[in-house]
Amino acid sequence: MAGWSGFFVMAIELLSGRILAPSFGNSIYVWGGVISIFMLALSIGYLIGGHLSVHTPTLGKLGVILIAASLTSLPVVFFSDVLIDLVFNHVSDPRYGSLLASSTLFFIPTVISGCISPYAIRLLVTQLHASGQSAGKLYFISTFGSAAGTIGTSFYLVLLFEVNQIFSGLILISLSLGGIALLLNTTHE
C-alpha cells in the first residue's frame, strides 16, 4: 500500500502539470509551484500520519486513509476545468494562479497520502531494535513506487490514455487496495 501510494502521488503530480498547462502554461514556475505544493502537503501528511499511528493502529484504518486519499482526488476529474477557469479569471499572475489552483485541487489528497508511510511504519515495527530496518524497507517501497509512478505515467500512460482516464484508473486501484485492507482487517478480527 505504501508503494502504491508513492506511485499514486507521483502520477498525480506529473498529470497536474498537464491539467494546469492550458491555463498557466508550461513555464518553470508552474512546475515550481506544483512541486512546492506537493512537498508541503506530504510534509504535513507525515506529521498527521505519525500522530494518528499512536492510537490503536490497524490495517483497516490504513485502508480508510488510502480510500480517503482517492476520494478527495475525485474533484480533479470532475471539477478541475471549472475551478481552473475560475482561478484563471481572478488571478492574472500565472505563478500565483498555478499555485492557487494546484493547492485547491491537490493539497488535501496529497496530505492524506502523506499519512500512509508513517502509519504503515507503525504497523510494521514489532521490535524496537528492528525499527530502523522496518522504516528503511518502507522508505524503499514507497520511494520505489514513486519512481515507478513517475516513469510509468510520463513514458507510457500518457501515450495510451487521456488524462482523466489515468486519474480514474489511479482512483479505482486505490479504492480497491483500501477495500482489500479493510476486508483483511475484518477477517483477522
Place this chain on the structure above:
Amino acid sequence: MNNVLRILILVLALSYCSAVSADVLHTEKSLYRNIEVYEEDELRCLRFGRYNGTRQSCINLSNPDNLEFNYTRMMMGALYLNPNPQRALILGLGGGSLPSALRKLYPNLQIDVVEIDAAVIRVAKQYFGFTTSTLTRATESDGRVFVKRAINLTTRYDLIMLDAFDQEYIPEHMLTREFLNEVRGLLTEQGVLAANTFSSSRLYNYESITYQTVFGDFYNLKDANRVILIRRNGPPDMLEIKRNAEGLAAKLKPFGVSSNWLIPKFSREKDWPANTRALTDQYSPANLLNTQ
C-alpha cells in the same frame, strides 16, 4: 598510456578546430535552454544547446533583410492568403526574423510578439536587430497563456504566426484541439494562421487531423519543415493566391521570397488517414509521437 595521450591530443585538436570555424559571440544559460550566438562565414546564427543544437534563426550580415531559412519564407506565404494585415500576433521569437520582416513590409502593422524566455528577447535585440516600439510589442509569457488572456480582451488579429516548436521539443499544450480553438477565436473573419511545425514522424497524422478538426481545409507547404496556412473563413483558391502573390512580388523580393519557389508548394491534399485521433488537452503526447 601512449594511446590515451594520442587520443587526448586528437580530441583537443578536434575541439579546437570546431571552435575556430564558428566564431562564438555569446553564450548564456537561460531558464529554459542554453543559448548560443555565433558567426560562420556571412551568417550570424542563434542556436539552442551547444554544437549539436539546431539553428533557430540566422541573419546574413551583408544582406540582413533576406530570410535565410526556407521555413520563414514559407511562413510569409500567409500574406498570399491575406495581403493587408492590420494586426499580427507572433508566438515564439527566436532571432526575430519574422517580426523584423513584417515590420519593414508593413510600417503601420501592430505586431505583438510572445516569447516565453526573456533571455531570447534580450539576445534578439542585442544580436539580431530586433527592436520594440509602441507598434512592435514583445511580451514575456507562455504562448497559450497569452492567447487565453487575449480572448477575454477584444483584441483580434488578422495574422497569427505560430513558431514555438523545434525539432527537439514541442510545447504539447500548444498542439491541441482546445488551443487551436482558442487561436481561432483570436482571428478575424479574414484572419490567417501560419504554423511552423516540424513533424515528419508519426506525429504528422495526429497534427494534421487536429488542425483539420478545428479549421477544416488548409494549405500544407512542405520542405524540410512543414508550414500550415489557414484562413479562418476557408482557404482562398489558387487564382486568388496567385493574384495576391503578384501584387506582393516586388515588396517581398528583398526578403528572398519568390512566388516561383513558393506557389508550387501550396497543396490541399489530405495525405493523412481520416481516422487518426486528434490531439486534445486530455491526450497530447506530441513529443513521444514525434520520436516514433
